[in-house]
Amino acid sequence: MVFRTAGVSPAHDHERARCARSKRKTRHFSAEPSSARSGARPAVKIAVIGGGLGGLSATLHLLQAGFDVQVYEQAPRIGEIGAGIQISPNASRLLVRLGLKAAMDEVGVRPLAVHQRRWDDGRTLQRAPLGAEVETTFGAPYYHFHRGDLAELLGAAVPQERIHVGHRLVDLVQNEARVVARFENGSSTEADLVVGADGIHSRVRHLLFGPEKPRFTGCVAWRGLVPVERISHLDIEVASHNWMGPDGHVVHYRVASGRFMNVVCIAEHGTWTHESWISRGEVADALARYEGWNPAVRSLIAAFPETFIWALHDRLPLPRWSDGRVTLLGDACHPMLPFMAQGAAQSIEDGAALASLLKGMPDDVPAVLARYEEVRKPRATRLQQASAANRTRFHLPDGPEQQQRDQAMATSGDRSIANIGWLYSHDAAAL
Numbered sequence: 263m264v265f266r267t268a269g270v271s272p273a274h275d276h277e278r279a280r281c282a283r284s285k286r287k288t289r290h291f292s293a294e295p296s297s298a299r300s301g302a303r304p305a306v307k308i309a310v311i312g313g314g315l316g317g318l319s320a321t322l323h324l325l326q327a328g329f330d331v332q333v334y335e336q337a338p339r340i341g342e343i344g345a346g347i348q349i350s351p352n353a354s355r356l357l358v359r360l361g362l363k364a365a366m367d368e369v370g371v372r373p374l375a376v377h378q379r380r381w382d383d384g385r386t387l388q389r390a391p392l393g394a395e396v397e398t399t400f401g402a403p404y405y406h407f408h409r410g411d412l413a414e415l416l417g418a419a420v421p422q423e424r425i426h427v428g429h430r431l432v433d434l435v436q437n438e439a440r441v442v443a444r445f446e447n448g449s450s451t452e453a454d455l456v457v458g459a460d461g462i463h464s465r466v467r468h469l470l471f472g473p474e475k476p477r478f479t480g481c482v483a484w485r486g487l488v489p490v491e492r493i494s495h496l497d498i499e500v501a502s503h504n505w506m507g508p509d510g511h512v513v514h515y516r517v518a519s520g521r522f523m524n525v526v527c528i529a530e531h532g533t534w535t536h537e538s539w540i541s542r543g544e545v546a547d548a549l550a551r552y553e554g555w556n557p558a559v560r561s562l563i564a565a566f567p568e569t570f571i572w573a574l575h576d577r578l579p580l581p582r583w584s585d586g587r588v589t590l591l592g593d594a595c596h597p598m599l600p601f602m603a604q605g606a607a608q609s610i611e612d613g614a615a616l617a618s619l620l621k622g623m624p625d626d627v628p629a630v631l632a633r634y635e636e637v638r639k640p641r642a643t644r645l646q647q648a649s650a651a652n653r654t655r656f657h658l659p660d661g662p663e664q665q666q667r668d669q670a671m672a673t674s675g676d677r678s679i680a681n682i683g684w685l686y687s688h689d690a691a692a693l
């Protein structure tokens with residue numbers, strides 16, 4: 263079968279510190295396959311397209327399972343733009359198994375709770391435990407990271423000769439036995455399996471299933487990274503905070519070993535569709551948008567050294583993820599609004615599941631991919647839908663529906679350990 267088809271200031275300082283740290287560190291190749299070390303040819307050669315959080319963690323899982331994996335990233339270096347990411351136990355348990363716990367503990371923050379509040383008076387709608395209680399119950403921690411820290415620790419765990427930056431995939435050609443991936447720089451590679459981990463604008467998805475643009479969801483987000491000393495007077499608990507109000511919500515939590523508060527202000531916006539992590543916004547615009555919100559929220563926004571704004575996109579669930587020897591993972595196949603904080607977590611689950619299935623059936627890649635879809639699609643689709651539903655729930659105008667929501671949150675437990683068990687207890691590698 264043939265297919266044809268600017269971040270600066272505090273974030274910048276943090277980036278510099280990270281680079282210095284990484285130069286000091288010895289790279290830990292915990293996931294190198296024993297077959298590769300011994301020189302024997304591993305049974306399955308895999309090309310992962312995209313070195314984001316999903317692609318890097320899939321590479322590590324596949325290496326740990328003993329396969330010969332190379333990862334191809336279009337950017338000139340591995341790294342992540344944007345500030346914060348929450349990694350729940352369903353994903354952190356998989357990263358812990360890759361031998362990354364010490365590295366995660368060094369740069370991650372462990373929030374004590376998730377605190378959902380009203381936008382104006384700050385009344386608590388729900389406060390559910392994270393911290394030790396979640397770790398004991400689910401066997402893995404809940405972390406907050408600076409995205410760059412997480413990308414760096416994943417990238418450092420992959421043997422560097424297996425990472426090919428400056429490789430932008432342009433085409434794929436496959437027959438029953440092999441796939442050839444071609445890159446913009448003129449190079450190409452052959453593999454038994456190609457994994458498209460190339461994000462929401464996935465070229466692999468386009469080559470497999472044709473052109474289809476992501477949808478603008480109608481939400482935009484301002485983000486800011488505030489040095490904690492600027493807001494010490496607010497005495498904010500080390501937690502995941504979510505303030506819900508009419509047509510918007512504001513999430514904030516600490517990242518980078520606790521040195522910065524990552525603040526994301528989401529608003530219904532209508533028409534603006536420029537999607538980028540690095541479009542500069544105006545602090546004054548963000549403050550104007552959150553006029554009348556709780557003084558603590560407004561103080562956080564006022565403390566932004568700078569702000570970036572981007573439009574949030576998603577896509578409808580995709581009927582199929584794979585064709586022949588090519589498959590997708592992460593945002594390439596199931597992008598979602600960030601309102602369950604699960605996009606990256608699901609991409610990490612995808613990679614672990616794929617590695618686990620392939621280990622059991624290395625001789626039949628198409629059959630593995632069929633099973634992979636069967637196992638992963640229902641969960642990812644559920645989370646796409648839950649994320650979209652939270653957009654409505656979080657943005658209700660004050661009135662009867664909002665009162666019902668508040669009542670339900672207070673009585674149902676919402677993010678309580680009992681309610682969230684289906685999500686956090688899942689072990690994507692146990693198939």
Ligand SMILES: Cc1cc2nc3c(=O)[nH]c(=O)nc-3n(C[C@H](O)[C@H](O)[C@H](O)COP(=O)(O)OP(=O)(O)OC[C@H]3O[C@@H](n4cnc5c(N)ncnc54)[C@H](O)[C@@H]3O)c2cc1C
Pocket residue numbers: 311312313314315316317334335336337346347348349429430431432459460461462463464465483526574591592593594598600603604605606607608609
């Ligand atoms: C505001 C916001 C907050 C979020 N918060 C959370 C959270 O708290 N928890 C969570 O789990 N998720 C969160 N997410 C979602 C999460 O960021 C994404 O789901 C996750 O980053 C997807 O990872 P990925 O590796 O699939 O794709 P990406 O991170 O997009 O990585 C794709 C990679 O592929 C590369 N690439 C693209 N095209 C090509 C090509 N043709 N050739 C080679 N390389 C290519 C790109 O350069 C990139 O490095 C959030 C998202 C947003 C917008």
